Every structure is written in C-alpha cells, then in structure tokens.
Amino acid sequence: MKPSASELLLLRSLWQKEELSARELHEMVAGELGWSPSSTRKTLDRMVAKGLVSRRDLHGINVYQASAEKLPTIAAMTRDFVENVLGLKAPLPVSTFSGSDLLSDDELRELEALLAKDDDA
Template identity: 55%
Template sequence: MAIPSISELSVLKALWKQQPLSAREIHDHVEPELGWSYSSTRKTLERMLDKGSVSQHTRHGVQVYEAALEKVGTLAAFAHDFGKRVMEMDTPLPVNMFTGSKLVDEAELAQLERLLHDWPDDQGAA
C-alpha cells in the first residue's frame, strides 16, 4: 500500500470523520492544521483523485469527495512505515501507543493491532 503524504492524511482524516464533503468543507477542516490556501487543498484533492485515494461525485449539484482508502489499513501502513523506517524497529509497534486516539474506536484499535501483528514481510518494499 502506498502511504499518503502528511497533507493527504489530513484530508483523509477529515473524510473518515464525515463524508462526503465538498472541497470547501475539506479545506475548512484541514486549514487550521496545514495553514494553506484553498488552491492547495484543491491541488491535493486532484492528486489524491489521480492516485485513487479519494473518489468524487456530484451531490445536489456540488462536487463532493469520499475517502477511497480504508482508515484502519491506512493507519496500519503509516504505523508500520514509522516503526520500520523512522524508528528502525523490526517488530510491530505496540498498539497501546494508539490508546486514547480520537481517530479510532475500540473495535478499530483491535483491528489495527491485528494488522500490525500480522504485517507481511517487506519483500520488495522500497
């Protein structure tokens, strides 16, 4: 799985909390965190559409977006990459480091733990 950039992750987090959202609504969610212009949000959404990270359709005459990437799998990929590449760990990150997260509930936390524990070997990974 390709890992989204930090700005793409911010967009996905907004969509995982509430979707579908218009580009303006997404911008209103991510602007406090990213501090960027509306045109940057639009450009990021275009990139994400090209990658297949989000989908777009018209609702009540407005273009809206939905996350095409599943939340727990994407977070597991991020956590695995962080543990391996940043922390140079060969073992899965302990799931208790995610306890208290506002992004995942208990069921998702359990799913995240399973995904991290059962992560496939990095054969051919870059």
C-alpha cells in the same frame, strides 16, 4: 499508495465525516495547513488521481469520500514509521493509539490484528 502528510490530514477528516465538499474539507484543515482553497482543491484532484479519494457530484457540488481504507492505511504507515524511523522490526503496541479520536476500541483491536498479521508475513 502512501499519502503525504497533507493528504493524510484530508483523509483523516474524511474518515471522521465520511463525505465532505472541498470547501468543508478546506475549512477543517485550513488552520493546520495554512493553504488557500485552491491548494486544497488541487491536492484533492491529485488524491483522486492516486485513488486515495473518490469524487462525485451532489447537486452541482463535488463531494469527496475516502477510498483509502482507514485501518490498512494506518497499519502501513505505522509499519513504515517503526521500521524506517525507529529501526525496529516489531510493531508498536496498539496501546500507543489509545485515546485517539480517530479509532474506536473495535478498530484498535482490528489494527492490532493487522499489525500482527503483517509482522508474521
């Protein structure tokens, strides 16, 4: 399932930190979204229902972890952008993503393989 822009922001935080409470997530994205903590919690609840994140109780605090895998999600969103926004049939070069604080060099190579594989399908 394709995450919305706000859901993607929360996922990005979880991909970087692996597991966070709703409060920690809210503090990370509050400046970008301008939401109240209750809006962040409601969005997280929707994301749990969609299967984008999982939730568990840790000493009485709900903590969240990304269920949506980082590279397949990025590959799908990249294909969607390239095809539906730019009108291209070929993927963007992976060099477009160099310098990202979200992707390591190994992940860039894996993303390139995912994009090439899906382009051949």
